Amino acid sequence: MHCILLLTKPPYETARSGRRPSHNALAETINGLYKAEVIWRQRSWPxxxxxxxxxxxxxxxxxxxRLFGPIGHIPPAEAEANYYAAINNLDMVA
Structure with missing residues (x-):
């Protein structure tokens, strides 16, 4: 029942909530990657x-x-750690 309800909901929230279809674009892309790389590769799941x-x-x-090209061919978690380390270094300098 829960899965059916998820499939019948609109793909985006109303404009009143501040959400537009473009806000869901990244999430939909990640979901598509996940399904293609994990779910659909195996015919059935036990x-x-x-x-x-x-x-x-x-x-x-x-x-x-995963090495991500747009951020220098490093994993996203490493890029995030570098970002916060740089912020901490700026705080120490100031």
Missing amino acids: SVSAVEMATLRWVDWFNHH
Whole structure:
């Protein structure tokens, strides 16, 4: 029942909430990547826990091991750590 409700909801919130379809573009792109790289590669899944474990492994890879070109061919988690380290260094200088 819960899955059916999710599929029938509109793809974006109303303009009154401040959300537009473009706000969902990144989320939809990530969901598409996840489905293509994890879910659809295996014909069937033995259990929900198998899907959960595969999801956790993919999210870990996506954030901590994937080399992302636009940020210098480093993992996103490393770029985030570098960003906060730079901010802390600026705070110390000031």
